[in-house]
Amino acid sequence: MDWDKLRIFHAVADAGSLTHAGDTLHLSQSAVSRQIRALEESLNVTLFHRHARGLILTEQGELLFGATTSMAKRLEAAEARIRDSEDEVFGELRVTTTIGFGTLWLAPRLSALYDKYPDLRIDLMLEERVLDLPMREADVAIRMKEPSQADLVRRRLMSVRVNLYASSEYLRKNGVPETLEDLKTHRIISQNSGAPQVAASASMIRKLFSTAIASHLTVNNYFGILQAVLQDLGIGVLPHYLTDDFPQLVQVLPEIGSNEVPVYLAYPEELRHSKRTQAFRDFVIEEVIAFRRKNKDA
Numbered sequence: 001m002d003w004d005k006l007r008i009f010h011a012v013a014d015a016g017s018l019t020h021a022g023d024t025l026h027l028s029q030s031a032v033s034r035q036i037r038a039l040e041e042s043l044n045v046t047l048f049h050r051h052a053r054g055l056i057l058t059e060q061g062e063l064l065f066g067a068t069t070s071m072a073k074r075l076e077a078a079e080a081r082i083r084d085s086e087d088e089v090f091g092e093l094r095v096t097t098t099i100g101f102g103t104l105w106l107a108p109r110l111s112a113l114y115d116k117y118p119d120l121r122i123d124l125m126l127e128e129r130v131l132d133l134p135m136r137e138a139d140v141a142i143r144m145k146e147p148s149q150a151d152l153v154r155r156r157l158m159s160v161r162v163n164l165y166a167s168s169e170y171l172r173k174n175g176v177p178e179t180l181e182d183l184k185t186h187r188i189i190s191q192n193s194g195a196p197q198v199a200a201s202a203s204m205i206r207k208l209f210s211t212a213i214a215s216h217l218t219v220n221n222y223f224g225i226l227q228a229v230l231q232d233l234g235i236g237v238l239p240h241y242l243t244d245d246f247p248q249l250v251q252v253l254p255e256i257g258s259n260e261v262p263v264y265l266a267y268p269e270e271l272r273h274s275k276r277t278q279a280f281r282d283f284v285i286e287e288v289i290a291f292r293r294k295n296k297d298a
Contacts, residue, residue, distance in 0.1 A: 090119035100222030162258035187234030
């Protein structure tokens with residue numbers, strides 16, 4: 001398959017227009033059109049539906065565009081790694097972590113990283129699924145367990161505890177529970193105890209429901225639980241790292257909590273000397289140290 005034709009196809013699919021793609025590629029519209037027709041003939045398929053409002057990918061075109069998009073990202077990442085120098089930090093770094101930690105702890109702190117390295121581009125991939133670092137599904141991971149692969153560089157960052165929190169307004173209206181039995185008259189907001197990402201707090205959630213709770217709201221990530229708590233809906237099962245950025249949270253029944261969950265940063269051995277990876281690692285470690293110091297002094 002002709003690489004040059006694929007490059008032109010990708011530009012057309014991305015722009016949705018022969019003219020706009022030609023402007024990007026510095027080619028005439030007729031030259032772009034000829035290349036697309038030649039590619040369609042070589043594959044014996046139609047890649048675009050032609051409409052007055054522009055070009056729309058066919059099913060076969062969507063498949064090919066997915067492949068060229070993946071190729072473009074890999075080439076861009078390879079170019080950035082090749083250009084990686086001792087003096088510069090730039091290019092894309094794909095970082096994966098959980099929805100809760102990424103949304104509520106990591107993302108709000110990234111401005112400090114961008115201030116220091118404005119040419120660095122972070123692709124933050126938030127999901128509960130564990131991406132495969134050796135297979136390069138991501139460059140760096142922050143995980144709530146120690147990675148098992150042997151060919152990863154890893155560093156333990158901190159431990160996370162899960163406790164009960166409510167808003168001061170909710171407690172003013174509904175009272176402060178002083179015993180587990182008092183929770184009978186309150187609404188508990190938590191993830192489902194069977195969810196794989198809450199294994200450390202599952203026993204805590206089961207303990208809460210050993211008594212008859214008046215009302216229960218389940219949300220499948222900590223961001224949703226936090227929003228419900230901030231809207232005075234009830235008492236939430238939340239990680240302790242939120243108290244740093246949400247001082248309006250009030251801890252209740254401090255004797256009820258989860259086991260500690262270790263938090264690890266990991267990346268493939270081949271990225272050990274990458275300046276982007278080193279810059280991100282150092283940034284996270286600095287933020288963790290600041291977080292620990294602030295919580296120790298609180």
